[in-house]
Amino acid sequence: MKRLFSAVLSFIVFAGLFTACTEPSSNQNNSGKELNKSQIEILQAANPEKLPQAAKDRKDTLIVGTTAPQGTFNPIYSGSVYDSRVCSLIFDGLINNDAEGNPIPHAAEKWDISQDGKTYTFYIKKGIKFSDGKELTAEDVAFTFTAMCDPNYDGPRTDAVMYLEGYEEYNKDKENKVKEVKGIKVIDPYTIQFTLTEAQAPAIWNFGYGILPKHYYGFEKGNIQKLKDLFLKPMGSGAYVLKNYKAGQEVVFEKNPDYWKGAPKIKTIVMKVTNANTVVQELTAGNVDIDAVGKPEMVELIKQAGFLDIYSYPANSYGYIGLNLRDEKFKDKKVRQALMYGLDRKGFINAYYKGNGQVCNAPVSPVSWAYTDEINTYEYNPDLANKLLDEAGWVKGEDGFRYKDGEKFTIHWMTYTGSKYVESLIPILKDNWGKLGIEVIPELMEFGTLAEKVYDKREFEMYNMAWSLAIDPDPSGIFAFAQDVPGGNNSVGWRNEEAENLMKRGLSEFNQEKRKEIYKQWLKIANDDLPYLFLGYNKDNVAVSCRVKGVNPSPYIDWTYDIQNVEIIDIE
Incomplete structure (x- = not known):
């Protein structure tokens, strides 16, 4: 229902979970897969008295850490989760x-x-x-x-x-x-x-x-x-109104005292831009009340602070590498499969997430009822990767690089700054694919610039992002032919007729078991044809100051949920 992304994430499709039934009826209100609350771990702050004075003095302002929004403040246009x-x-x-x-x-x-x-x-x-x-x-x-x-x-x-x-x-x-x-x-x-x-x-x-x-x-x-023209002057009926926006720095809101669900309890909210290098310091200093925390070692530092609650749960998302399938060198499925086999994804996921992540092989999260593991796992296999590249006509030259029709196999990889995830992935990917004879040239830029190049201009060879997914597993909002337009979600230009037909069948099937079987077939096609190079799943870790009550993040909701009921309490 939102296009969300988190520290490593990029976009989402608007959709949500609908009931499994033979016929629709009034106010259907059942989930296809009930959220397993045991999967949500909540670590309560051990020492609330350690709350820094800076936070105590901030009586009526909630500060939330965020990756920089792009400034597309319109619900029918917003492209990022931020x-x-x-x-x-x-x-x-x-x-x-x-x-x-x-x-x-x-x-x-x-x-x-x-x-x-x-x-x-x-x-x-x-x-x-x-x-x-x-x-x-x-x-x-x-x-x-x-x-x-x-x-x-x-x-x-x-x-x-x-x-x-x-x-x-x-x-x-x-x-x-x-x-x-x-x-x-x-x-x-x-x-x-x-x-x-x-x-x-x-x-x-x-x-x-x-x-x-x-x-x-x-x-x-x-x-x-x-x-x-009104992106930066939005008007709605929500709990807050926009007061100020400084690109790359912050977004400031003031409460709407006449909000129809009741006046919000917090006067001011600030979405403050943080990154992997600043998030822990901002949280532990009390300068930020809520933020996502990535690596496990960061979580340990948050625990030591003593005054922050930590919510951990399986993310309804997956990380991926997108290839421009309009580019001749990526059109051959064997090349895409070679790149999957030739990347030690398990080694990267284990090293980065330290047990809090797993390898992804298809575009659906394990929290979804549509998830299946009956697919190719693409275990790291450089020998098979080399064989597939040879079959695709990319031959190694005397310099160790691969060539086809006189063209050197070089990939310009657009990615984003301020991410430990990216910093960890770059050397592994360059090394693994370098051994296959592929030159990889990373090009780092601000996230908003990357999103514009990928989705609006479609000027890229390769990029990495992640989808924070909707509740319903319908993939057409990302992969349908209709999304293969500037501004659409199918930025890579994947067009598979069989997959397209299965997506249409999945939309029209109301029996969940039958629908699941349709998506199982679809996932097998996606796993084989590889619209993306799939990377991994992870746990979301969200730190919340003990002075903030009413925020209960989980795979399907974030800190904005029922924001009018969130409040700040005094900590002595």
């Missing part, structure tokens, strides 16, 4: 999810689903107001989803609207003859109806994106640039 967290403070969607991954009402007090599974009717709560005092109505919801259907919309949310009735007619209409999307119907000020061309199991999760006020963002069809 921008999405900004949006979650400012905007409200029709639905949300609970800690177990069930869809729950939010701006909509309830919803109905027709017997054929194609029509969703939402009943909006009365009295919800945007931060300028104007009431949120069905017209604002219709405007938000119509914007995602616009012919010039170039954000990553197309998968949320592409199956609406009338989407194609509206989206392909460049002459402004089609004035509305047939499948979006305002019934009255507090009731809105969405009709799909076909029933889809995870469709409920398409309705969690933050609602844009029409009176503020309104634009003529085709002139969607207005939304982009």
